Amino acid sequence: MSLPDGFKALVITETEDKQYTRAVEQKNISDLPEGDVVVKVLYSSLNYKDVLSATGNRGVTRNYPHTPGIDAAGIVAESTSAEFKTGEKVIVTSYDLGMNTAGGYGQYIRVPAGWVVPLPEGLTVREAMVYGTAGFTAALSVWEIVQNGVKPDDGSILVSGATGGVGSIAVSILSKLGYSVTAVNGVVDETDYLKKIGARDVISIEEATDTSGRPLLKSLWAGGIDTVGGEILATTLKTVGSWSTVTCCGNVASPDLPTNVYPFILRGVRLVGIDSQNCPMPIRREIWNKIASAWKIDWLDTLTTEASFDELDSKIEMMLQGKHLGRTIIKMAD
Ligand SMILES: NC(=O)c1ccc[n+]([C@@H]2O[C@H](COP(=O)([O-])OP(=O)(O)OC[C@H]3O[C@@H](n4cnc5c(N)ncnc54)[C@H](OP(=O)(O)O)[C@@H]3O)[C@@H](O)[C@H]2O)c1
Secondary structure, three states: OOOOOOEEEEEEEEOOOOOEEEEEEEEOHHHOOOOOEEEEEEEEEOOHHHHHHHOOOOOOOOOOOEOOOOEEEEEEEEEOOOOOOOOOEEEEEOOOEOOOEOOOOEOEEEEOHHHEEEOOOOOOHHHHHHHHHHHHHHHHHHHHHHHOOOOHHHOOEEEOOOOOHHHHHHHHHHHHOOOOEEEEOOOOOOHHHHHHOOOOEEEOOOOOOOOOOOOOOOOOEEEEEEOOEHHHHHHHHHHEEEEEEEEEOOOOOEOOOOOOOHHHHHHOOEEEEOOOOOOOHHHHHHHHHHHHOOOOOOOHHHHEEEEEHHHHHHHHHHHHOOOOOOEEEEEOOO
């Protein structure tokens, strides 16, 4: 595969008055950072972190101009690594992609070979991006629930931020594995959607938020996958049963965790942090292989919106306004 003279990329630029503008620009391969593998990006996806990068969040992206996109899947266009051959289909997510390294909102990326995962059998490039970082994070969260011995018969698993990317895929995988799922949904009522993707029950943010201030509450759940943080995570910890596991990956509600030690010392609750970005490669490959086989969701279309590169800007805006549902994938090239 020959490399093109130029390609399109979404570029975020910081203006003099500290505003951040988004525009599609023409780029050259020589503009890309050093790396072993050049990938022609066929699909990318939309994650909360992309929105942060696209709006000048310095915790995600230090320097602008910058091309976000923490997810990319496509075809190896050039490789100096013995591990990857031109024409091979691959997934690149996590590490520094789209943060301070030009990301998947460009039609080409160049990255270290250590960031690249061969596309597992059973998954298309498009499907890989329906999962993307959000789906990988959901799968890693489910993996922790399973690894820690929580079984479908133990009771319901509470999933917060359920209509979001991580939440939707967590609900779907848990349901596929036979777990009964209670979804927390609050920003926009999407009960029908959540039931379609496998939730048994749907509760509101108010129902998932304790206001009594009591240190522990009646046990309701066998585990939890939290994507929002704050009071909802604190309440989850107070309402899970003995020896249960709760995972924590996000902070859309709050980065704070107003809790106490009683869930841990009286019920043996395990709170497991999820860091998909630095997940070691052997576990990363194991998770992608599960996603492509036994854990593959049968209703991927229900949670997918496909957008063209031209629509990316409006999709970023939608996520900013909290109106995003499920997973949005971006078709970057044919
Ligand atoms: N640690 C990691 O490795 C990792 C990886 C990926 C993502 N994340 C984090 O996980 C979180 C979710 O990511 P995502 O891609 O799923 O985002 P998303 O698609 O924007 O979904 C977030 C969901 O959270 C709920 N929500 C939004 N604002 C809320 C609020 N103020 N209070 C309570 N719930 C609220 C909404 O669901 P409902 O309307 O259904 O309640 C929304 O759909 C983000 O914080 C992201 O940074 C972490």
